[in-house]
Amino acid sequence: AQTVTQSQPEMSVQEAETVTLSCTYDTSESDYYLFWYKQPPSRQMILVIRQEAYKQQNATENRFSVNFQKAAKSFSLKISDSQLGDAAMYFCAYRSWSGGSNYKLTFGKGTLLTVNP
Amino acid sequence: EAGVVQSPRYKIIEKKQPVAFWCNPISGHNTLYWYRQNLGQGPELLIRYENEEAVDDSQLPKDRFSAERLKGVDSTLKIQPAELGDSAVYLCASSSPFTGGPGELFFGEGSRLTVL
Numbered sequence: 001a002q003t004v005t006q007s008q009p010e011m012s013v014q015e016a017e018t019v020t021l022s023c024t025y026d027t028s029e030s031d032y033y034l035f036w037y038k039q040p041p042s043r044q045m046i047l048v049i050r051q052e053a054y055k056q057q058n059a060t061e062n063r064f065s066v067n068f069q070k071a072a073k074s075f076s077l078k079i080s081d082s083q084l085g086d087a088a089m090y091f092c093a094y095r096s097w098s099g100g101s102n103y104k105l106t107f108g109k110g111t112l113l114t115v116n117p
Numbered sequence: 118e119a120g121v122v123q124s125p126r127y128k129i130i131e132k133k134q135p136v137a138f139w140c141n142p143i144s145g146h147n148t149l150y151w152y153r154q155n156l157g158q159g160p161e162l163l164i165r166y167e168n169e170e171a172v173d174d175s176q177l178p179k180d181r182f183s184a185e186r187l188k189g190v191d192s193t194l195k196i197q198p199a200e201l202g203d204s205a206v207y208l209c210a211s212s213s214p215f216t217g218g219p220g221e222l223f224f225g226e227g228s229r230l231t232v233l
Contacts, residue, residue, distance in 0.1 A: 004159075033220045044120065045160075045208070045224040047217070091159050095220045104150070104173060105222060107159030 002027045002094050006108035013082045014116050020067075021077045021111045023092030031097035034068065035105070036077045040088040048090070051075065053097070079113075087115045119143070121225035123209050129231045135197035138228045142190070142211030149186060150222065151194050152208040160208055166192065196230075204232045 003026045013019035025034070036048040051059045051068050058066050063083075067076045079086055092108040122141040130136050142149050147168050152160035163182065165173040168189035177184065181200070186192040196203055206229045210222040217223070 009157075035220065042226070044226045045210075045222075047221050050218055050220065052219070093159075104162040104165060105160075105220070107161070109157065109159050 002029075002032075002096070002106050004092050004094050004106050004108040006092055006111050008111045009109070010112045010114070012114040012116060013079070015082055015084060017082055018078060018080045019082055019113065021079075021090055021092075021113065023075045023077070023108060025073050025075065025092070025094050027073070027094065029096055033095045033097065034066075034075045035093040035095070036064070036066070037091045037093055037107075038086075038088045039091065039110070045091070049077065082115050084115050084117060087113055089113070121209055121211055121223055123207075123225035123228050125228055126226065127229050127231075129233065130199055131233050132201055133198040135195065136199055136230060137196075138194045138207050138209075138230075140192045140194070140209030140225060142192070142209070143213070143216065143223055146211035146213040146216065146223070147189065148212045149192050150208075150210040150212075151184060151192070152210065154206040154208055154227070156205070163194070163207075199230070199232045201232050204230055206230070 005024045032053045034051045037045050038048045039045040049061045049064050063080045065078045089110045091110045093105045124139050149166040151163040154160040164177045164184050166186045184194045206227040208227045210224045212222050
């Protein structure tokens with residue numbers, strides 16, 4: 001079974017600064033997806049960024065980028081120019097490439113990000 | 118376009134009482150998920166539906182939990198009887214291969230259950 005580990009329960013960053021959230025995972029599969037989801041307080045969880053394992057190029061979405069190290073099974077999220085609205089719980093998640101019973105997302109425990117003005 | 122709608126947002130009950138949660142997915146999304154999120158934890162899948170068929174319910178505690186998705190649209194998750202350990206946020210999500218990208222789930226705001 002796949003596992004996802006987020007070793008930082010809480011992180012804080014000053015507004016306009018850069019912060020990196022860590023995630024490691026364990027899998028025996030070669031093809032899979034990795035995700036970062038954001039869960040603001042009392043709001044629904046939304047997708048921040050996705051990485052396909054077969055792609056060597058790291059995904060970027062505006063101020064959000066990832067550092068995907070497949071051999072090390074590491075998938076960190078970098079938030080540049082942090083804004084107050086980035087404050088949320090961030091979850092790293094894994095999904096198998098194939099469907100069927102492996103279709104589910106496996107989430108880490110989350111990292112609570114605080115943005116200080 | 119409306120997102121995933123869940124109700125109630127909050128529910129407080131005494132142990133051994135029944136409770137039900139309702140979810141209306143995004144229109145056209147054939148896949149529906151129920152996740153449970155315990156305090157300080159990531160969501161864990163309880164059940165996944167493809168249309169009206171439950172295709173993965175391996176993590177659903179079947180002695181007290183039940184779910185249905187009649188007509189392949191709305192879904193209801195029921196707990197009877199509730200136990201103290203059932204206190205959590207119950208998240209509903211939906212997805213479609215024609216919306217968003219591979220593996221993207223669209224979540225509702227969740228139903229927070231407190232069992233006293």
